Amino acid sequence: MTSILWLRRDLRRGDHPALAAAAADGPVLPLFVLDPEFFDDAGPVRQAWLARTLRALDESYEGRLCLRSGRPEQVLPEVAQEFGARSVHISAETEPAGAARDERVRAALAEHDIELVATGSPYAVTPGRILNKQGNPYRVFTPFSRAWREHGWRGPSGEPAGLRFRHGEADAAVWRTLDAAASADGLPELPPAGERAALDRWHAFVEDDLDDYDTDRDRPDLDTTSRLSPYLKFGVLHPRTLLAGLPGRRPRAADRFGTELAWREFYADVLHHNPDSLWHDLRPELKAMEYSDDAAGLRAWREGRTGYPLVDAGMRQLLATGWMHNRIRMVTASFLAKDLHVWWPAGARHFLAHLIDGDLASNNHNWQWVAGTGADAAPYFRVFNPVGQGQRFDPDGHYVRRWVPELRHLAGSAVHEPWDAPDGYAHGYPERIVDHAEQRAVALQRLEAARDR
Numbered sequence: 307m308t309s310i311l312w313l314r315r316d317l318r319r320g321d322h323p324a325l326a327a328a329a330a331d332g333p334v335l336p337l338f339v340l341d342p343e344f345f346d347d348a349g350p351v352r353q354a355w356l357a358r359t360l361r362a363l364d365e366s367y368e369g370r371l372c373l374r375s376g377r378p379e380q381v382l383p384e385v386a387q388e389f390g391a392r393s394v395h396i397s398a399e400t401e402p403a404g405a406a407r408d409e410r411v412r413a414a415l416a417e418h419d420i421e422l423v424a425t426g427s428p429y430a431v432t433p434g435r436i437l438n439k440q441g442n443p444y445r446v447f448t449p450f451s452r453a454w455r456e457h458g459w460r461g462p463s464g465e466p467a468g469l470r471f472r473h474g475e476a477d478a479a480v481w482r483t484l485d486a487a488a489s490a491d492g493l494p495e496l497p498p499a500g501e502r503a504a505l506d507r508w509h510a511f512v513e514d515d516l517d518d519y520d521t522d523r524d525r526p527d528l529d530t531t532s533r534l535s536p537y538l539k540f541g542v543l544h545p546r547t548l549l550a551g552l553p554g555r556r557p558r559a560a561d562r563f564g565t566e567l568a569w570r571e572f573y574a575d576v577l578h579h580n581p582d583s584l585w586h587d588l589r590p591e592l593k594a595m596e597y598s599d600d601a602a603g604l605r606a607w608r609e610g611r612t613g614y615p616l617v618d619a620g621m622r623q624l625l626a627t628g629w630m631h632n633r634i635r636m637v638t639a640s641f642l643a644k645d646l647h648v649w650w651p652a653g654a655r656h657f658l659a660h661l662i663d664g665d666l667a668s669n670n671h672n673w674q675w676v677a678g679t680g681a682d683a684a685p686y687f688r689v690f691n692p693v694g695q696g697q698r699f700d701p702d703g704h705y706v707r708r709w710v711p712e713l714r715h716l717a718g719s720a721v722h723e724p725w726d727a728p729d730g731y732a733h734g735y736p737e738r739i740v741d742h743a744e745q746r747a748v749a750l751q752r753l754e755a756a757r758d759r
Contacts, residue, residue, distance in 0.1 A: 307332045308391045308472045312339065312382065314404070315428045316397040316541040317359050318501045319366045321462040323426035328395035329466040335389055335474050336367045339382070340375045340483065344403075350490050351628040355499065355662040357488035359540050362500025364476075372474030373481060379410040386420045389472060397541070398424040400433040400574060401666055402581035428538075429571050430459040430545045433578035443579040447682040450575065451568040462547050494627045496662060497536060504537035508548065516555050520562040526620075526631035527705040532563070535663035536629065538570070545570070570668050576681045577667040584670055585651055587679035592686065594759035596752050598647040606739050607642050608656055610710075613738035615722050616696035617641045619709035626709070628662040633699055639676040640690035645745040647752065650677040686753045689746045696722035710735065 309331035311324060317338075319325065328334045338360060345353060364371040374381045382394055394415060399405050412422040427433070436453050437443060444450035497503065515522070515530040522530045537543045545567050552560040580588055587593065606612050610621035620634035630638070635657075642653045650673040657673075658664040674680025678688075696719075700706055703721035707714045712735035713721045724730030731737065 308335055308389045309333075310382070310386060310389070310391045310394045311336045312378075312394050312396050313337065313363070313371075314396065314399065314541075315539075316426075316544075317363045318504075318542050318544070319363075320465065320501060321544050321547055322397075323463060324395045324397045324424075325469075326463060326466040327423060327425040328393070329469050331393050331395075333470040333472040335372055335385075335391065335472040336370060337372045337374065337385060337474065338363075339378045340373065340480050341378060342375060343377075345483075349659040350487070350492070351494065351496075351660055351662055352664055353487040354490060354493050355496055355536060355628070356540065357484035358496065358499035359542060360484055361488065362503070366501055368471065370471045370473050371476060373476040373484075375477055375480045375483075378407060379414040382411050383414050383418050383420065385474070386415065387418060389474065391420065393421045393423050395423045395425060398427040398432060400427065400429075400578040402577070402584060428541050428544070429574055430454075430549055430567070431457055431571060433571070433575040436575065443575060444572070445576070445681050447569065447572050450572050451565060454568050454571060455564075459546055459549065462544070462550050494625070496628060497533065499542075501542050504534065504543045505547075507533060507537070508543065508551065512551055512555070516563060517559050519559040521559075523562065523566075524633045524699050526634050527700045527702065529631075531631065533629070535665070539663045539665055570665070572681075573667040573671040576671055583674070583680070584666060585654075587677075588671075588674055588681055589679050589683065592677075592679050592753075592756055595756040596647075597649040600646050600648060603646040603739055604642070604648055604652060606736075607638070607646060607648075607653075611736045612641065612740075613736045614641065614692040614742070615706045615710055615713060615724065615735075616692045616700065619706045622709045624657070624660050628660060630657075630661070631705075633695070634705075635672065636676055637690045637692055637695050639673055641692055643673075643677045644689040644749045645692075645740050645742055647745070647749065650674060650679070687750055689749060691742060691746075693722050693742070 309328040311328040311334050313336060316322060316324060325334065374385060386394060396408065399408050415422050431454055436450065436457055444453065511532045518530065522528050534543060538545065548567060549564060552564055577583060607621060610618040612618055617638050620630050620638045624630045639653055642648050643650055654670045654673040657669055671680050675683050678684060678686030696706065701719055703719055706721045712733040713724055715733065716724060716727055716730065720727055724735055
């Protein structure tokens with residue numbers, strides 16, 4: 307009997323437990339449902355990335371990917387009845403909106419005696435499984451990461467034996483929508499899409515850069531990070547695949563890379579247990595904090611015209627490529643939250659609008675880490691100095707000169723302080739919109755006032 311594999315954040319064929327579970331029931335119909343409500347809110351960059359990923363996915367499923375459009379709770383029962391399926395298989399979803407959607411689908415399918423079966427998830431350890439000795443979720447990363455490693459995960463699985471596919475005609479209108487998104491005007495240059503490209507990227511990183519990851523990962527000028535986050539976003543690769551490739555590499559580097567994966571799983575766990583933390587402060591200590599409504603400053607930040615070279619380089623990299631180096635994400639976030647005093651959701655929304663790897667849990671909780679309101683947050687008095695960060699992590703100025711052409715005439719680290727160069731503003735680079743030292747003092751004053759209140 308035909309079973310349906312409803313694909314969402316698991317857009318791959320390899321190491322796919324839900325595919326194996328579906329194959330055990332009979333021929334598999336791989337299905338993707340384009341929900342216009344969510345697709346329209348994704349923004350052009352992530353729409354294009356999804357569209358290109360689905361084209362590559364269709365190739366990996368031998369042209370048998372069935373595409374439909376509409377609300378999943380309406381589409382899934384219709385497709386199941388069309389193909390005589392008694393089960394719909396999924397990778398479990400734990401993000402608030404996705405989990406709520408799945409419950410609606412489950413109820414709709416149950417009306418027709420069709421089962422929704424969840425196997426696996428987008429994480430090495432499904433959020434909600436790791437609890438402390440008191441049976442409560444972790445709120446601090448280090449003990450979570452220790453328990454996460456102790457819990458462990460199974461290794462990657464092979465393709466199920468005797469796998470057979472059922473062909474379902476794809477809705478041509480959905481492909482037209484996706485193809486238009488994939489080739490829209492004004493898109494940044496995106497990486498190659500699909501599982502094969504993701505594996506190629508992973509293997510290249512392992513051979514060329516992984517063994518230096520612990521020392522080089524904070525250097526945006528070296529560009530030696532894995533660049534795998536866009537593939538993890540849609541489950542083109544599973545984190546198990548990456549974790550399985552770490553043994554045998556230089557231990558400190560492999561451990562550091564594993565820790566970064568643990569952060570992703572930690573934030574997913576935090577969101578699972580605290581769904582309101584998606585757009586509200588997780589910790590209440592700073593609820594009385596005074597924020598500024600600085601429309602001009604926010605616009606300058608978004609456009610990469612703050613007058614602080616490292617901040618502007620990062621914001622321009624985001625607009626040009628749909629991606630930003632992680633160290634620079636922290637610096638740019640700190641500038642918005644601590645120098646411009648803007649509440650973090652404004653920055654989180656901008657990132658999600660432009661990042662091809664815009665993961666809700668990681669993005670929004672990393673913003674809270676910087677803002678001092680989230681799980682395991684940096685103390686509010688930690689304010690990133692954009693000049694000092696540039697001198698430390700882009701010591702020769704290569705990263706800034708790549709993204710800020712107005713400063714390419716400045717050599718070495720002088721690029722981080724154009725105001726000290728006689729010709730620093732010769733090519734139209736904007737002057738600083740705020741004084742960092744002054745605004746750091748303002749941020750700390752607001753912190754004390756919030757504590758007093």
